[in-house]
Amino acid sequence: DAGVIQSPRHEVTEMGQEVTLRCKPISGHDYLFWYRQTMMRGLELLIYFNNNVPIDDSGMPEDRFSAKMPNASFSTLKIQPSEPRDSAVYFCASSPSRDRGYEQYFGPGTRLTVT
């Protein structure tokens, strides 16, 4: 398996612009997670899905952030409008069903810079 795929790998945008990050989880995994990583706060969970349904979005910082999972092989994280404080590395991770283990497998991340 190719592992979790994320695109783009790097994104530089100006404040106020819309940003869309994309993720393809590992085939057969039931759970998908979006994380944000910064030096100050480490890895923070933003939202997670089970079988394409959003379960917990309490980590989403503001209404400017939204996430969707239209099918089992694709998810997006959108920031509109973007702000400089959104600059971070965003990771997508996937995990198999609970009876097959709880390990999460991470993608390579998208480094977002908002100027």
Add this chain to the structure above:
Amino acid sequence: EDQVTQSPEALRLQEGESSSLNCSYTVSGLRGLFWYRQDPGKGPEFLFTLYSAGEEKEKERLKATLTKKESFLHITAPKPEDSATYLCAVQAKKHSGYSTLTFGKGTMLLVSP
């Protein structure tokens, strides 16, 4: 609230100099403790899951151990390629539903030749 504290924040070793990284945790019932390795510019890579006190797991030069309050990642005779940030995460037991992972901030390990 679940908490994970990793120490030290950074560790510099000479090649071959064995040492241990610490992960202290507070959780209302542990389902699992996870160790990850993260290289610069990459996503965390899964290493081990430990489920109960006394459990040990090994992979090459790494051995992870677990007690009721902390986990150690022992690195035996490290090589420069072991240089990375090592992350620890805990997952609490829940009666129903999925329990998400709480991550520590990591220990940055640098092994010099």
